[in-house]
Amino acid sequence: MTMSPINGVQTADENRRLIDFDISRHEKDIQELKTRRNTFAFISCLPPEIICGIFLLVRDEAINWMPLGWIRVSHVCRHWRNMALTCPSLWTCLPLRESRWTEEMLKRSKMASLIVRPNGRNPSVSTSTMKMALSHILRIKELRLHIQELGNNLQEVISSLPKCAPRLEILQLSMGTHLHHPFGRNDTGRIPEDTLCETPRLRQLELSHCEFSWNSQLLSGLTHLTLNRVPSNARPSSTQFMDALRNSPNLQLLDLQVCFPVDGALSTQSPIYFQHLQSLSLEGDLSELEPLLKRFSIPAASMVEIACKHSVTDIPNFTILLSAIRNLRLESSSSRLPVTRSIILDIALSCSFISRFFPSELRSQPHHTLIALSWRPVGLVPLPTTEFDALFRQICNICPLDDVAKLSCDSTTNFSPQAIVDVFGGLLGLWSIKSSAGAALPILHAMTMTPSPGSETGPSPPIAFPALRTIALANVTFQQDDDPPDAVDVDYMQQQLIERYERGFEVHELRLYDCFRLSAEDVKVLREIVVDVTWDGCETGFSDEDEESSYDGDHMDYGAGDLFYDPDGDYFMPF
Numbered sequence: 001m002t003m004s005p006i007n008g009v010q011t012a013d014e015n016r017r018l019i020d021f022d023i024s025r026h027e028k029d030i031q032e033l034k035t036r037r038n039t040f041a042f043i044s045c046l047p048p049e050i051i052c053g054i055f056l057l058v059r060d061e062a063i064n065w066m067p068l069g070w071i072r073v074s075h076v077c078r079h080w081r082n083m084a085l086t087c088p089s090l091w092t093c094l095p096l097r098e099s100r101w102t103e104e105m106l107k108r109s110k111m112a113s114l115i116v117r118p119n120g121r122n123p124s125v126s127t128s129t130m131k132m133a134l135s136h137i138l139r140i141k142e143l144r145l146h147i148q149e150l151g152n153n154l155q156e157v158i159s160s161l162p163k164c165a166p167r168l169e170i171l172q173l174s175m176g177t178h179l180h181h182p183f184g185r186n187d188t189g190r191i192p193e194d195t196l197c198e199t200p201r202l203r204q205l206e207l208s209h210c211e212f213s214w215n216s217q218l219l220s221g222l223t224h225l226t227l228n229r230v231p232s233n234a235r236p237s238s239t240q241f242m243d244a245l246r247n248s249p250n251l252q253l254l255d256l257q258v259c260f261p262v263d264g265a266l267s268t269q270s271p272i273y274f275q276h277l278q279s280l281s282l283e284g285d286l287s288e289l290e291p292l293l294k295r296f297s298i299p300a301a302s303m304v305e306i307a308c309k310h311s312v313t314d315i316p317n318f319t320i321l322l323s324a325i326r327n328l329r330l331e332s333s334s335s336r337l338p339v340t341r342s343i344i345l346d347i348a349l350s351c352s353f354i355s356r357f358f359p360s361e362l363r364s365q366p367h368h369t370l371i372a373l374s375w376r377p378v379g380l381v382p383l384p385t386t387e388f389d390a391l392f393r394q395i396c397n398i399c400p401l402d403d404v405a406k407l408s409c410d411s412t413t414n415f416s417p418q419a420i421v422d423v424f425g426g427l428l429g430l431w432s433i434k435s436s437a438g439a440a441l442p443i444l445h446a447m448t449m450t451p452s453p454g455s456e457t458g459p460s461p462p463i464a465f466p467a468l469r470t471i472a473l474a475n476v477t478f479q480q481d482d483d484p485p486d487a488v489d490v491d492y493m494q495q496q497l498i499e500r501y502e503r504g505f506e507v508h509e510l511r512l513y514d515c516f517r518l519s520a521e522d523v524k525v526l527r528e529i530v531v532d533v534t535w536d537g538c539e540t541g542f543s544d545e546d547e548e549s550s551y552d553g554d555h556m557d558y559g560a561g562d563l564f565y566d567p568d569g570d571y572f573m574p575f
Contacts, residue, residue, distance in 0.1 A: 035078060044079060051080070052087040059090065067095040088112035094133050096125040102132060113167050117144035127153040137165050141201075144172040147189075155189045164198040171196065171218070172206040174228075191216075214240040222248040223276075230259035238265040242272065242295065250276050257283040257307075266291040273297040283307035286321060293324035300329045301359075305372040318375075318394045325371070325398060339403045340370060345396070347411040347439070352376055353391065357399045371399055389419040396423045406432045411439035417446040425451040425464030433465065434472040434511075440488050443471075448499045463505050472511035477541075478518045490522045497529045508532060517541040 038044055043051070059070040074084035084090055091108035093115040095101045106114075116133050118125075134140070134157065143165075147154050154175060175189030190211040196202075197217045204224035211234035212218070219225070225248060236244065238261040245251070251274055260266075264287075274280075277298045282289055286308050298304070306325065308318075344356040354374035373395055392415065404427055420442055424430060435443045447468070451460040479487040497507055510530040512518060519539055527533045 038077060038079065048083050048087075051083055052090060055084060055087065055090055059093065063093055068098065068101060093117075096129050096133060099126065099129045099132070102129055106132070106136060111139060113139055113141035115142040116140055117142060117172075118146060127157060130157055131160070134161065137162060137168075139167055140165060141167045142170040143168060144170070146172075146174040158189065158195065159192060161195045163194055163196065165196050165202075166198070167201060168196065168199045169201050170204040171199070171202060172204075173210055174206075174208040175210050191218075210234075214244050219244045220247040221250075223250055224253040225251060226253075226255040226257075227259040228255075228257045232262065235259065235262045237261055237263050238269055242266075242269045245272055249274075252276055253279045255279075255281040257281070260284050260288040260292065266295060269295055271295050271297060274302075275299065277302050279303045279305075281305040281307075283309070285309055286318075290321045290324055293321070293328055296328060298328055302329070303369050303371075304328065305369065305374075307374045307376055309376050318391065322394060322398050325373070340399045340401060341403060342406040343396070343401075343404055343408070345407070345409040345411075345439075347392075347409075347413065347415060353388075353395060355395050355398070373398060385416055389416045392416075392419050393423055401427060403429055405429050406434075408434040408436075409439040409443065410436040411442075413438050415439075415442055417442040417449060420446040421449045421451055421464045425449065426460055427465070427467075428461065429467055430465055431467045432470040432472075433468060434474065435476070436474045437476065440473055440476045444488065444493055444496050447496050448503075463500070463503055466505055468500075468505065468507060470509040470511070471507055472513070473515060474513045475515070476518075477516040478522070487517075490518075490525070494525060494529060497526070501529065510534070512536065514538065 055070075055073050058073055062070045074081045085108065088108065088110040089112045091105040092112050094105055096116070096118070114133070114136055116130075130145075134143075137143075145154060145157065158173065158175075173189075173191065189209065191207075191213075193213040193216060199218065200221075202218065203222055205218055205222055206224075206226040206228075207230075208226075208228040209231070211231055214236040225245075241261045245254075254274065254277060272295060274296065278301075280296070280298055280302055282292065282305070284292075284307075289306065289308060304325065306321075308321065339359060340357045342358040344354075344358075346354040346356075352375065354372065356369050357371040359370045375391065375395070401424070404424070407424060407430060425446060433443060446464050449464045450462065451464055453460050473488075477487045479489040497510075500507055507530055509532040510526060512523065512533070512535045514536065515538070517540070518535075519542070520537075523533060523535045
C-alpha cells in the first residue's frame with residue numbers, strides 16, 4: 001500500500017484529503033472484488049430475462065398493498081439494479097398517488113405498454129397526475145378509472161380521452177359507487193360517442209353507472225363484457241341490446257346488471273348461442289331475466305349466476321324462470337351438464353336466498369360455480385314459512401341432485417326441517433353437512449325424520465340423509481336460559497345422534513368451530529357418542545365464573561391442527 005508522505009509542511013486538511021482518497025480507492029477495489037465474487041452465485045448465473053420475470057412477480061404481488069415496496073429488489077446489489085433499470089416492462093404499472101414516481105416511471109418504461117389503475121389502500125389521485133398518465137394513451141394497455149379516485153373530476157378526465165388507443169386491451173370505467181358507499185353517492189357519467197372508438201385490441205370492457213352509445217365500437221370484438229346499472233334514460237332498445245351482444249361472438253364472460261331494455265320486446269329477438277362463454281352473470285327483475293334467458297344458449301360447462309330482484313309483497317313465481325335456466329344449456333350444446341357434487345345455501349332474514357351448485361371436477365375452485373341463483377327482495381319483510389319453503393324447494397331443484405355429496409347451509413333464521421328433508425333427505429350419496437348459525441337447528445331436526453314416499457329414484461330410505469357421516473357446526477349458539485329460539489340444546493343434539501346410531505346410521509365425525517356457550521364437558525359427552533370429534537377449544541359466552549373455569553388447562557381440548565383447520569374450507573363457505 002502506498003500513500004503520499006505526510007510532512008510538516010502539509011496542513012492537517014491536506015493529510016486527511018490524501019487519506020480519504022486512498023480509502024476511496026481501496027473501497028472501490030473491494031467493491032469490484034465483491035462484484036466479481038457475486039458472479040459465481042447461482043442466482044447471478046440465471047439469464048436476465050428470468051430474473052426480470054421474478055421481479056415482475058414480486059411487483060404484481062405487492063402492488064395492491066404497497067405500490068412502491070417492490071422497488072427494494074433494485075437495492076440488493078449493483079447487478080440487480082442494472083437489470084431492473086434496463087427492464088422497461090418493470091416500470092409500467094404507474095403509482096398514481098406519487099406524481100414524482102409516475103413521471104419517473106413514464107421515463108423508465110420507455111415505449112413499453114402501460115397499466116393505469118388504482119393501487120394501494122387509498123386510491124385517490126390528483127387530476128393532474130391522471131392527465132400526465134393519460135397523455136401516453138397511445139401505449140396504455142389497461143385503463144381503470146373510478147369515481148373513488150377522481151371524484152367529480154372523473155367526467156372531465158373521460159371527456160378528454162381521444163378517439164384512438166391502439167394498445168388498449170382492458171377498459172374499466174366506474175362513474176358511480178356501490179349502495180353501501182359511506183357517502184351514499186350514486187353518480188352517473190357520460191362517455192362521449194367519439195371517445196376511444198378506435199381500440200382494435202380491446203377485449204375486456206367494464207362500465208358501471210355510465211351513459212354510452214349502444215352503437216359504439218367499444219362494444220365490438222370483446223371476450224369479457226360487464227355492464228352495471230345503466231341509467232334508465234340510457235337503456236337500449238331490445239334490438240340495440242341484442243345487436244351489441246352479437247357484435248362480440250367470442251364472449252367468454254358476460255356480466256349484465258340492471259341494464260336491460262325497457263321496451264319489453266326481447267321475446268321477439270332471434271336467439272344467440274355463445275359457444276365460447278365460460279361465465280354468465282345476470283341481475284335484474286324477474287320480468288327482465290326470464291325473456292332474456294330464453295334468447296340465450298351457452299355451453300353446458302359454463303358458470304351461471306342469476307340474481308333476481310322482486311317485491312316482498314308478492315312471492316315470485318320462479319317456475320318459468322327456472323325452466324328457462326334449465327333449457328339455457330341444452331339448445332345447440334352437445335356436452336352434458338356436469339354432475340353436481342356440492343351445494344352452498346345462504347339464507348338471510350327468511351327473505352333473501354342464495355344457492356350455489358358446484359361440479360365435482362371443479363369443487364376445489366370456488367369461482368368455478370356451476371350455478372348460483374339468488375333471490376333479492378326489495379325490502380326486508382320476512383316471508384311466511386310456507387311461502388319461503390316453496391321458494392326454497394324451487395331454487396334447490398334447479399339442478400339434478402342425485403350425485404350431491406356435500407351440503408353447506410348458512411342461515412340467520414329458522415326454516416322448515418320438512419323442506420330440508422324433502423329436498424335433500426332422500427339423497428343416497430350425501431355424506432357431509434356443514435351448518436352455520438340458525439341453520440343448525442332445522443338440520444338437527446331433519447336428521448331423524450323420514451323422507452316422504454313417492455321419489456322417482458326408488459323407495460325412500462328409512463331415515464333422512466342415509467349416507468351422512470360428517471357434520472360440521474360453525475358459529476352456532478348452544479342453549480342456555482333466555483336464549484333465542486334458534487339456539488341448539490346440547491341434550492337434544494345428543495338424542496338425535498344417539499337415535500341415528502340406534503337405527504344403524506351412525507355419524508362418524510363431528511366438527512365444532514367458533515361455537516357459543518359450548519363447554520368442554522359438553523364436548524366430552526359428545527365424544528361418547530361420535531367416534532371422531534374435532535373442537536377448537538373455545539369456550540365463550542358463559543358467566544364470569546364459567547369464563548375463568550373454562551381456561552383450566554385440564555379442559556383445553558384442542559391440538560395444533562384443530563384450531564383453525566377446516567378440511568372442507570377449500571370449497572365450502574368459509575367459517
